[in-house]
Amino acid sequence: MxxxxxxxxxxxxxxRTRAGxxxxxxxxxxxxxxxxxxxxxxGIPDPQTFPGxxxxxxxxxxxxxxDASPLQYAPTEGLPGPRDFVAGRxxxxxxxxxxxxxxxxxxxxxxxxxxxxxxxxxxxDVVLAEAPTYLGALMxxxxxxxxxxxxxxxxxxxxxxxxxxxLANGLRPKLLYTIPDYQNPAGVSxxxxxxxxxxxxxxxxxxxxxxxxxxxxxxxxDAPPPTLWAQGHDxxxxxxxxxxxxxxxxRLGWAVGPDEVVAKxxxxxxxxxxxxxxxxxxxxxxxxxxxxxxEQVVRSxxxxxxxxxxxxxAFERELGGRASWTxxxxxxxxxxxxxxxLEAVAFAGQALEAGVAVVPxxxxxxxxxxxxxxxxxxxxxxxxxxxxxxxLLAGLLA
Ligand SMILES: Cc1ncc(COP(=O)(O)O)c(C=O)c1O
Numbered sequence: 001m002x003x004x005x006x007x008x009x010x011x012x013x014x015x016r017t018r019a020g021x022x023x024x025x026x027x028x029x030x031x032x033x034x035x036x037x038x039x040x041x042x043g044i045p046d047p048q049t050f051p052g053x054x055x056x057x058x059x060x061x062x063x064x065x066x067d068a069s070p071l072q073y074a075p076t077e078g079l080p081g082p083r084d085f086v087a088g089r090x091x092x093x094x095x096x097x098x099x100x101x102x103x104x105x106x107x108x109x110x111x112x113x114x115x116x117x118x119x120x121x122x123x124x125d126v127v128l129a130e131a132p133t134y135l136g137a138l139m140x141x142x143x144x145x146x147x148x149x150x151x152x153x154x155x156x157x158x159x160x161x162x163x164x165x166x167l168a169n170g171l172r173p174k175l176l177y178t179i180p181d182y183q184n185p186a187g188v189s190x191x192x193x194x195x196x197x198x199x200x201x202x203x204x205x206x207x208x209x210x211x212x213x214x215x216x217x218x219x220x221x222d223a224p225p226p227t228l229w230a231q232g233h234d235x236x237x238x239x240x241x242x243x244x245x246x247x248x249x250x251r252l253g254w255a256v257g258p259d260e261v262v263a264k265x266x267x268x269x270x271x272x273x274x275x276x277x278x279x280x281x282x283x284x285x286x287x288x289x290x291x292x293x294x295e296q297v298v299r300s301x302x303x304x305x306x307x308x309x310x311x312x313x314a315f316e317r318e319l320g321g322r323a324s325w326t327x328x329x330x331x332x333x334x335x336x337x338x339x340x341x342l343e344a345v346a347f348a349g350q351a352l353e354a355g356v357a358v359v360p361x362x363x364x365x366x367x368x369x370x371x372x373x374x375x376x377x378x379x380x381x382x383x384x385x386x387x388x389x390x391x392l393l394a395g396l397l398a
Pocket of ligand 1: 043107108109110111134136179184212214240241242243248251252253
């Protein structure tokens with residue numbers, strides 16, 4: 001009997017799948033999702049913010065009304081009602097209503113990033129991103145074989161003077177990806193004067209700015225400075241998500257930017273999923289038009305703000321003088337520099353054994369940085385758990 005030849009998948013996989021430490025990341029994130037530990041790892045919303053009973057009611061109403069649109073395919077750019085709701089919300093928050101051609105509803109922020117990659121990035125094109133940055137964005141741009149170049153961050157966000165230096169030295173990026181508000185993973189925000197300077201650089205050097213506003217609604221103090229899109233409609237695509245304030249289960253987000261660019265994103269979307277799920281679009285629209293999204297944003301801020309405070313107070317109490325960390329004005333994360341000599345991946349492993357899940361720094365860098373840094377999230381743990389978690393981490397440093 002002939003022995004079956006085992007297929008060598010490695011010879012068949014596309015080159016782009018070799019990029020990055022995918023498996024390592026998956027393993028780290030799987031550890032981070034471990035049960036029965038204090039959850040300071042995942043950047044996910046607390047389920048108590050999810051509007052289950054209200055959505056059951058809205059769903060019932062939609063079905064009883066006999067309207068087929070929530071169950072049908074939708075136009076690629078989104079259903080008219082939900083588009084009108086999102087455009088109206090942007091008009092209120094950004095003081096400018098996007099024109100029809102400037103807005104696309106997407107299946108979450110991550111899909112919008114994938115569409116940008118597909119529409120802009122050829123192999124070896126230079127894409128700039130903060131170092132560190134959101135892992136999902138790195139993976140999206142890597143999958144189009146971009147050459148990703150990191151631009152360092154400090155407490156005021158992306159170092160725009162460093163970017164200027166890179167550009168003056170001849171770097172020619174197609175686009176720059178940035179998270180100006182309560183950054184993932186660093187928790188820092190881009191200073192107002194840097195926002196203006198960044199938009200000017202994009203105009204002068206001819207590249208697209210991709211602004212990810214995933215955490216912008218979750219401000220725990222003053223409102224954040226104006227968005228990049230508000231200051232640069234001609235050079236900025238803003239990507240947003242309803243995952244952090246409504247629920248990730250509907251997979252809904254938006255891209256808003258120059259109409260020529262959004263037309264290409266719409267083109268790219270036709271052969272990813274063709275349209276964001278109509279059911280989620282209609283649920284969001286009904287929920288939002290009743291004022292419930294605005295109310296939930298207020299409640300979410302009230303839920304997460306004391307958790308942020310608890311984490312910063314616990315850091316001060318337990319780690320003062322031994323480590324340093326960022327002080328986020330919103331969002332889900334603080335970013336901690338471990339004392340000298342401690343290695344982040346090993347430390348995260350020990351922390352897990354001690355009963356606390358944190359994410360080590362390396363996956364957030366393209367170039368293997370982050371070896372002495374960890375990300376801590378305060379979105380899923382209670383104040384008591386945060387106290388206890390930081391106490392356990394401090395014990396490991398002793
Ligand atoms: C900065 C940033 N952008 C985008 C996303 C993904 O959002 P979505 O759930 O809409 O795909 C996340 C989720 O963690 C994020 O942190």
